[in-house]
Amino acid sequence: MTPHTNAFDTHDHSHCADTGLARAEEILATRKLRLTPVRRQTLQILLQEHRALGAYDVLERLAAAGFGKQPPVAYRALEFLVEQGLAHRVRRLNAFAACMHPETDHAPVFLICRGCNALAETPAQPVRAALEAAAQTVGFTVERTNIEALGLCPNCKAAA
């Protein structure tokens, strides 16, 4: 078990970004899909911070890096990353975040700090299981989930 660095602890963040990219390359290689320059740059942009970025924020940064300046440029790259499980969409924020553990446990739970906007992705198994159980009592089959919590991270709690 990798000692999961979590977004709310101070940590060597270059590690997150580096391994994130490396994992993406591996994963896409095995799927014979291409991590093109825009896609790579988009993932890097998301990996730069442990928070969710709106599509237009991403777009600005893509444009600054010499890519297209129109919304579909960002939306397409983001959609691709989300489909491949390399990024997630955070509905509560209308925003996107790099996935912090693309290999393991999908169907993430997001913890969104309203103080500092940090976003942590935590393992979802138990939550997901509880949700499945609730669904089953009414005969509903769960295919995709959005499980998001808004609140305060330990740092912001301490500061308050």
Add this chain to the structure above:
Amino acid sequence: MTPHTNAFDTHDHSHCADTGLARAEEILATRKLRLTPVRRQTLQILLQEHRALGAYDVLERLAAAGFGKQPPVAYRALEFLVEQGLAHRVRRLNAFAACMHPETDHAPVFLICRGCNALAETPAQPVRAALEAAAQTVGFTVERTNIEALGLCPNCKAAA
């Protein structure tokens, strides 16, 4: 325990709508808040169906009923109902739905059928508890949640 009618079963829906309105009146009375005509009409609109409606859908119907025709009319009424726990916002759909049990258990789980767009609201306690537990391991305090599942309801499964 009321035998909770659920959105995926055929049921006497006028009962849902009637009790929904009645409950809203009681609740707002105890809080000394007003169920004004637009608010009442908005709640009735949401109660007409077990699915989520976009703000602009609601607005159209409000306008047809003689209320204002501009977005804030709908958004304000919806926001009020959501604040009072009489309706919920379904982030996955950018839409709103009447609450199906305003008294009990809040922090609902939504089950959204991608076949027929039906929306069921199920009790969230166990899911919520699992989420709290996950949050606690990183020191995060949960304040609000969005827990939504997309999938297939029993009827659509049978039809497929």
Add this chain to the structure above:
DNA sequence: CCTTGACATGTTATATCATAACGTATTTTA
């Protein structure tokens, strides 16, 4: 190699969702 088809990128234009700011009317309270 070169054609061909699939995929990827870019553009313009438009659709959809949401709120700011302001004036008027209604309701409550003193």
Add this chain to the structure above:
DNA sequence: TAAAATACGTTATGATATAACATGTCAAGG
């Protein structure tokens, strides 16, 4: 009944997202 708070309506604008189409790139098969 005056003052204050609340609610409703408008205009205008902001923010998010997708449709439709043209051009460019790549990987295979001939």
